[in-house]
Amino acid sequence: MGKIAKNKNQILKRLLLFLIPAFLLLVGAHQKAKAQNWAGVDETVVEKFAEEGGRKPWKPFINTDQGDLLLFAFLLAGCAGGFVFGFYWRILFCEKKGKQKSE
Amino acid sequence: MHLSEGILPLNWAGIWYAAAIPFIVKGIADVKKKSVKLAHFKPLMGLMAAAVFIISCMPVPVPTAGTCSHPCGSGIAAILIGPIMSILVTSIALFIQALFMAHGGITTWGADIVSMGVAGSFAGYLTFKILKGLKMPLFICGFCAGLLADWATYATTSFELASALHGSKPLGGVFMAILIAFIPTQLPLGILEGFLTGGMISFVAKRRPDILKALWEK
Numbered sequence: 049m050g051k052i053a054k055n056k057n058q059i060l061k062r063l064l065l066f067l068i069p070a071f072l073l074l075v076g077a078h079q080k081a082k083a084q085n086w087a088g089v090d091e092t093v094v095e096k097f098a099e100e101g102g103r104k105p106w107k108p109f110i111n112t113d114q115g116d117l118l119l120f121a122f123l124l125a126g127c128a129g130g131f132v133f134g135f136y137w138r139i140l141f142c143e144k145k146g147k148q149k150s151e
Numbered sequence: 152m153h154l155s156e157g158i159l160p161l162n163w164a165g166i167w168y169a170a171a172i173p174f175i176v177k178g179i180a181d182v183k184k185k186s187v188k189l190a191h192f193k194p195l196m197g198l199m200a201a202a203v204f205i206i207s208c209m210p211v212p213v214p215t216a217g218t219c220s221h222p223c224g225s226g227i228a229a230i231l232i233g234p235i236m237s238i239l240v241t242s243i244a245l246f247i248q249a250l251f252m253a254h255g256g257i258t259t260w261g262a263d264i265v266s267m268g269v270a271g272s273f274a275g276y277l278t279f280k281i282l283k284g285l286k287m288p289l290f291i292c293g294f295c296a297g298l299l300a301d302w303a304t305y306a307t308t309s310f311e312l313a314s315a316l317h318g319s320k321p322l323g324g325v326f327m328a329i330l331i332a333f334i335p336t337q338l339p340l341g342i343l344e345g346f347l348t349g350g351m352i353s354f355v356a357k358r359r360p361d362i363l364k365a366l367w368e369k
Contacts, residue, residue, distance in 0.1 A: 086212055089220040090153050090254070093332045094312065097325075098158040101316025106157030106256070113253035121252050125208060133201035139194040141358050 152308045156256030163315035168261030178239030199228040204244035216335035222344040226275030226300030234272040241268035266307035275300030290349040297348025301341040
């Protein structure tokens with residue numbers, strides 16, 4: 049019993065050692081990032097540092113980042129990706145199970 | 152993690168292309184061999200290609216940071232279809248995103264493949280292998296693999312940016328500055344990716360243990 053309690057304490061200590069700095073880091077970052085308005089890290093980190101290094105991003109070769117066109121592109125990608133994912137999911141996890149049952 | 156079009160100077164873009172191409176060539180060469188060997192390989196590869204594509208263009212808001220970012224999915228793919236195949240499916244996902252979704256770029260495709268494909272896949276795969284060798288529970292193996300695959304991807308992106316753009320500043324200092332800037336968003340997202348990977352691996356092990364057995368026995 050004593051050994052189990054000792055192990056539990058050790059795990060708790062290690063967990064706290066990880067969680068406290070992580071929490072402090074996140075709280076600190078929260079104040080800084082409040083003004084970011086849910087921008088992606090591609091914009092807030094990658095492009096920011098690239099511009100500091102003297103590189104500005106070019107426009108994409110096929111520029112779908114115009115008005116609602118990008119929303120449409122993401123919707124289409126989500127539908128196509130979701131369909132393919134579902135199709136293969138069925139083959140791997142549903143049909144096999146059905147076959148096994150019928151056997 | 153997607154490096155936008157034109158962000159890297161062309162010489163650096165070329166270097167990352169050169170680093171990525173051997174993995175792609177090896178991946179293409181291995182598809183046929185693996186498909187002949189394992190009956191379920193093609194559907195599994197299709198599933199992982201779709202998963203990596205969806206996961207890596209899914210912006211997840213991180214309330215503690217006020218920003219959005221995406222997990223990568225290359226950790227799950229590397230465990231289930233192997234790191235080389237994971238690099239291949241990642242490169243296809245990144246190409247479609249760069250071409251049609253204004254995410255990443257054609258000039259930065261090589262660098263994006265190296266960070267998300269090569270670094271993410273190998274970090275996830277090796278973590279999983281090592282922890283499984285140490286007889287850790289399957290969920291923990293998957294969790295750590297997903298977590299480290301995500302963090303390795305963003306660490307590599309930081310290195311790619313720093314190496315190309317540090318100018319007269321010290322490379323290490325610029326690398327650390329970029330890496331620290333990623334932490335508020337990627338720390339929680341890495342944990343999310345860990346749960347995603349651990350959950351998926353546990354699910355596959357429960358529903359189709361034969362898939363994992365065949366993959367690990369090869």
